[in-house]
């Protein structure tokens with residue numbers, strides 16, 4: 001890879017051993033991916049979580065050792081002009097009666113968070129940074145972790161980011177550069193799969209179903225959706241999350257909505273394939289059914305807010321719950337960024353949700369924490385997919401209204 005004299009000096013240790021390691025991560029990754037140079041990047045979304053080691057049987061010492069690596073990263077200031085937000089944690093910094101919210105882990109996570117703030121990170125603790133102020137412009141080069149947010153940034157905002165892991169996103173935050181490959185380059189943003197949407201999408205979760213259906217077909221490719229109206233923020237959030245769940249999608253084009261895909265020709269860069277996949281009403285129904293594996297109607301958890309809920313979603317939930325009560329023994333959790341919950345507090349929404357027996361869960365998500373539950377209902381395809389795979393819970397994925405009806409009744413009531 002061609003490096004500038006300044007970049008080479010950092011690689012050779014001019015900025016100290018940690019920055020040399022960061023530069024080596026970026027250079028080696030770039031070389032494997034065929035990058036020819038590093039390009040400026042002033043927008044990152046990083047992971048700084050200590051994994052659930054104690055809850056899985058590891059000693060607190062092992063956890064401390066892992067946390068030391070994150071603390072080392074936070075001893076170095078974020079590059080000048082870089083907007084660096086932080087992804088979710090594996091714990092919530094609030095009190096929570098769940099074994100995985102281990103006190104040692106919470107303590108370490110608080111220490112890391114304080115160090116991160118001093119280093120210049122914005123500790124948003126959310127998987128949806130675009131809801132809380134990190135909204136890159138069209139064409140802006142970013143380095144984001146969180147697959148759903150990566151798809152959103154590329155497809156809805158027209159920004160450019162490959163899928164990052166911990167190390168590369170931290171390195172990009174400190175050095176202000178990323179290797180140039182993949183969807184950072186025009187030629188790699190060309191659509192690869194044509195999808196005609198014939199189904200009527202009435203709920204945000206229906207957009208999740210479309211994404212889940214398409215992700216399996218697209219693999220690592222770039223689906224192009226035609227006959228699809230401009231999505232709301234919540235619909236786009238569901239589509240992008242599900243695309244990156246059943247497949248390895250980094251971006252999609254929604255013809256007429258994705259900034260660089262105002263026509264089918266533009267989405268395919270002039271080479272429009274004749275073959276297309278059609279997403280029908282039947283495919284919509286079957287996609288919901290394919291993820292459901294519940295063997296009964298009783299339930300103990302209803303999880304909303306995957307990806308993290310918007311303020312509008314919190315308002316809708318509060319309106320639906322006002323004056324009602326969630327069934328005993330059911331955890332109704334709505335995941336949201338702390339900043340979103342602050343706004344909900346100010347609007348009186350949190351109080352309504354809590355009075356009904358629900359909870360707005362911040363900093364994390366139940367999948368990361370592996371909430372113990374036997375059967376859960378969720379309006380997020382990503383949440384249901386991972387809960388089923390990682391916790392062994394039985395799951396039902398459904399639209400938000402059906403989820404709330406189930407929470408109030410304490411049992412699955414069927415689709416709404």
Ligand code: F3S
Pocket residue numbers: 088127148241305306307308335364365366367368380382383386
């Ligand atoms: Fe966010 Fe967890 Fe869903 S990190 S995208 S709420 S699985």
